[in-house]
Amino acid sequence: MAQPKARSLDLRVEPGTGNNCKKCKWGIEDPTNPAMGQCIGMKTRDANIWKRLIKDYYNTTCDRFEEGELSFREHV
Ligand code: SF4
Numbered sequence: 001m002a003q004p005k006a007r008s009l010d011l012r013v014e015p016g017t018g019n020n021c022k023k024c025k026w027g028i029e030d031p032t033n034p035a036m037g038q039c040i041g042m043k044t045r046d047a048n049i050w051k052r053l054i055k056d057y058y059n060t061t062c063d064r065f066e067e068g069e070l071s072f073r074e075h076v
Contacts, residue, residue, distance in 0.1 A: 011039070011052065011062045019061045021054050025068040029057065041066075 014020075021027035026041025037057040041064045042050040054060050 011054070011060050013056055013059050014061050015059045017059060017061045019065040019067075021057050021060050021065075023067055024061075024065050025070045026064065026066065027054065027057065040070075 021037055021039060022029070024039075024041070026039050028038045028040060030036040030038070035057055037054045039052045039054055039062075040049050042052060044050045
């Protein structure tokens with residue numbers, strides 16, 4: 001599967017960050033383990049959703065952070 005080269009969008013762990021994935025509209029909390037989650041904010045080069053596993057949901061951020069909730073329409 002093609003992976004985009006988007007170095008500036010790399011996830012980084014920043015302990016205590018206020019812009020964590022939990023607050024980000026692109027984050028989806030793991031239903032069984034809220035400390036983990038997935039990010040659906042990235043697209044691959046073929047414009048498919050590039051899901052990424054977030055191991056530390058409360059302390060991970062990236063340059064794509066956007067506060068808010070994702071509405072159902074924006075999912076597609
Ligand atoms: S866009 Fe960045 S901050 Fe938002 S959920 Fe994805 S990885 Fe986390």
